[in-house]
Amino acid sequence: MPTENSVEIRSLTKRFGDVAAVDAVSLDIRRGEFFSLLGPSGCGKTTLLRMIGGFELPTEGAVLIDGEDVTWTPPYRRPVNMVFQHYALFPHLTVGDNVAFGMRYRGIARSDEPRRVADALALLQLTGYEARKPDQLSGGQRQRVALARALALEPEVLLLDEPLGALDQKLRKEVQVQLKHLQRSLGITFVFVTHDQEEALTMSDRIAVMSRGRVEQMDDAAKIFERPATDFVANFMGAANFFTGSAVAVSGDTMRAKLRAGGEVRLPAAGGTREGEEIRFVVRPEKLSLRARDLSVRGVPSVPVTIEDRVYQGASTVWVVRDAADERFTVFEQNATPFDEVGRFAVGGKAFLCWNPQHAVVLRGGPAR
């Protein structure tokens, strides 16, 4: 009876000297999902992945794969395979031999090998490349060989350590879609490490955002994007419009807050917020808009601001504005009407920053770090 979770991490810690690269992380990765570990370099995401693969031994905690404790199992006995950051293809072997490399250890008969290799190569559109050596391939082809080599062994879990990092921007976008498609059709659990939030959003079912060895937030991709739980996640996902104030009245699922820059706004109530308490909340740049008139009489949050800058980006315009408390905000506006017809706000002019009260996200964890 297969367990619901492919991978279970139990308060896993890895210390290098005094530094905890991974600090008491617990998380469950569900069977068949595309799970991303997202964070800046040095956040511990690669170390965590390497502990799942067996290449690093944890200082404390446990790793379970398919419900079985593999914390001390060597990599060659784990039902997982890894796609390495620089692919780690064997330079002395052909593409075919690279893909066949692990088959003998998985009890695959020698006579079956050619067929399996051909299948794996066909899956990644590499048919005809069997006899090439890795140095005769392009970056994208090498990346596909690395995938074919790992998938040919039909692992329970595929670990991917920033496998798109070495590809150029255009190819990256293509491969992201292919990878996601591949994962869906094979139904294998993918654990994907990346520092690129867009990449994680494009492919993942769920994302764990990591910082300083800890998981800041683990949630569905859209939730991570729309409802960041902490300052760090909000910042990392590019929602860096922070508002500060204090709760004035809490009733049910809404509250009224007094902004530091003046004025009152309506907010969704975060669990456990008490009246008089300091609060911080964010509104994503694309969910803010600039209005000429104060809409607060209609219950729409409106903050008076000064236009500081305007960046025309073709399909969109980015506005940079500043409130009375000298806080800066970014507004991302689709150019639904031709830009030259808009021109309502001049740099240096006044405007009101408005948003739908439901789109504000109250952060937990007090003041900014």
Added chain:
Amino acid sequence: MSVRASVRERSAGTWLALPTWVTLGLFFLLPLAILFVISFGQRDTYGGLKPIADLGAYILSGKFLANYARSLHPIYLQIFWRSVWMAVVTTAVCLVVSFPIAYYIAVAAPPRRRNLLLGLVVVPFWTSFLIRTYAWMFILRTEGLLNRLLLATGLTNQPLELLYNHFAVLIGMIYGELPFMILPLFASLEKLDLSLLEASADLGAASRSTFWRVTVPLAMPGIVAGVILVFVPSLGQFIVSDLLGGAKTILAGNLVQNQFAIARNKPFGSAVAFEITAVVLALLFFYALYTRRRGEDVLL
């Protein structure tokens, strides 16, 4: 690049290679040619070369091959055979001993200690090879260091005959050639991408399989270079066998040395020397052929 530029570059390359060719020609090809010519001659009474009155008659009589014919006498074949197996054993032992040492220095040791360890490998070169070989005599002789140690610890109750035999010569040769195996092995293992070892483990290979299927093939350039660097001088070895070997341990190198310095038969010495060189060159040729057929770069 235009055709003209590439032609100009190629001719520039020829000029730049000139010093190499002059050095090779003057110090390698020319002596070899002289050796080759002398090997067809005959010695005169005083150890010089006997003048040949009629070259045509000399060649037709087949006398010019006399030295080569003589070298095929069983007594000399025995010497050649001994040289070959001792060089093979030396090379094999050096390879087996050096691999873990080189692997440790290149991969396992902390990087800051790498230079120190490499230095230790090279340190013996500061002392003359002759003196280091003499030192082995003091270690191996009947009342030497090793025997005294064995007696003191009670492992034996009478001194062992360790010197003046094949064993002593092999010890001396292996000792002398070890750095020439360690250094090229280190050079190729240092370039080993450790993520390849992880990839191998990831695909299910335990350490032993990874060693034979990844580490060894990738270290092959170093292995080949080391084997050649050790085997070739071992085949011509004469100092070690002279000092540590007894009368039974005459090697091809000693034979050549004897013919030039003691027997004063330069033509026969030249013929033997040329035969050794020819064997080495033939081995290198076959190696080059083999690597080229495998589509790899030819080393050396």
